[in-house]
Amino acid sequence: xxxxxxxxxxxxxxxxxxxxxxxxxxxxLSQNENVSVTALSAVPINRSNYKKMFFSAEDEVVGNILYxxxxxxxxxxxxxxxxxxxxxxxxxxxxxxxxxxxxxxxILSLSASxxxxxxxxxxxxxxxxxITDLPDFLKNSGNKTYRRLYDTAISLCKSYVLMTxxxxxxxxxxxxxxxxxxx
Numbered sequence: 717x718x719x720x721x722x723x724x725x726x727x728x729x730x731x732x733x734x735x736x737x738x739x740x741x742x743x744x745l746s747q748n749e750n751v752s753v754t755a756l757s758a759v760p761i762n763r764s765n766y767k768k769m770f771f772s773a774e775d776e777v778v779g780n781i782l783y784x785x786x787x788x789x790x791x792x793x794x795x796x797x798x799x800x801x802x803x804x805x806x807x808x809x810x811x812x813x814x815x816x817x818x819x820x821x822x823i824l825s826l827s828a829s830x831x832x833x834x835x836x837x838x839x840x841x842x843x844x845x846x847i848t849d850l851p852d853f854l855k856n857s858g859n860k861t862y863r864r865l866y867d868t869a870i871s872l873c874k875s876y877v878l879m880t881x882x883x884x885x886x887x888x889x890x891x892x893x894x895x896x897x898x899x
Contacts, residue, residue, distance in 0.1 A: 717778055718785060722759060722766065735760075737848065738822055745820075746780035754782045756806055758799050758828035761790055784810075786828060796827045803831030811839040819843040823869055824854070830865055833872040845873030847887055 738755075746753040761771055772787035784806060789798040811817050819836040821829035823845045836843040851866040875893040878884055884894050 717776065718757070718759065718773060718783065722761070734822065734824065734848075738846075741820075741846070742781050743779060752782075753780065754784060754810055756784050756786055756803055756810075756828060756832060758786050758788070758803065758825050761788070762795070763790060763792070766790055799827035800831040800834075803828040804835045805831075807832040807835035808839060811835060811841055817841060821845050821869075821873075823847045823866070823873070824849060824851070826862070826865055826869060830869045830872075833869055837872055842875075843873055844875050844877060845870060846877040847883060848879055850883060850886060852886075 742755050773785040775784050786802045878896050
């Protein structure tokens with residue numbers, strides 16, 4: 717809903733594949749009995765598709781899911797640091813009084829995942845990294861800083877959801893629990 721609202725009139729609409737995949741995953745989880753889903757969403761904005769310097773939005777409930785939009789400073793590089801900081805802050809706040817809560821992250825949404833995984837580690841909570849593609853094949857894979865951040869985020873995961881068995885061989889050298897699902 718927020719995605720369509722933000723980008724309906726934009727000349728530069730970001731790809732919807734990741735948004736749709738993550739929405740469907742959250743909807744599927746929310747259909748389970750005694751499961752409450754809160755989604756921290758890093759809206760895919762940048763200076764070309766969102767002209768304002770600051771982004772924040774009110775929480776919204778769609779179906780059984782509470783969406784919390786991570787506030788961000790919309791400037792190159794600073795955006796990534798603000799996403800990490802705010803994702804960690806919001807995730808810690810959400811985990812504070814919910815001892816059975818777990819964290820599930822889309823690892824390719826690096827800044828938000830990195831912050832949320834750091835919060836999960838600080839609160840000693842279970843976490844799962846969903847990895848739909850190898851970071852090696854992303855456009856910023858040649859950047860050593862991004863590569864280290866991806867490697868750190870992946871190593872912070874206690875278990876994985878992967879698309880193929882071959883991904884497990886590359887991502888999971890320490891034999892952590894994992895599941896392969898169809899993409």
